[in-house]
Amino acid sequence: MLVYFSSPPFYSNNVHLPHDHSPIPPEIQKNPKFFPFFQNALGAIDGTHINCTASAADRQAARDRKGTVTQNCLAICGFDMKFLYIFSGWDGSASDSAMFQDARVTDLPVLLGKYYLADAGFPICETLLIPYRGVRYHLAEWGRARLRYVILIQQ
Secondary structure (H helix, E strand, O other): OHHHHOOOOHHHHHOOOOOOOOOOOHHHHOOOOOOOOOOOEEEEEEEEEEEOOOOOOOOOOOEOOOOOEEEEEEEEEOOOOOEEEEEEEEEOOOOHHHHHHHHHHHOOOOOOOOEEEOOOOOOOEOOEEOOOOOOOOOHHHHHHHOOOOOOOOOO
């Protein structure tokens, strides 16, 4: 599966990074809960574990936090649920933060002023928007409330 996702023809036909003149995704622009707050978001990024068969020498490094032998892959999806980027081949013990750093150094450009949505396993930086640490988010309540965020600016 991993070889299929990271090789032609799947990768070259289905995985495309956004460019500087990409329009704001309609999933953001047409939703008053998200626009204009997420107008510069390019998509969402997260690591995913794919089961693998490692050699005896590599098996310990390939164990994830649950003890399963896996490979950790970094994937970015756009708001239309299409892949924008896949970075594969890391051992299951690798953190999302380490994979992201290597991807940025290797071949993941992020457009100036744009960012990806990520979870708390990623570093705080200009190219990622992560939740506030220590704040509990109740997604079911936000979904039912149909409220918009209010930003108060004190002068």
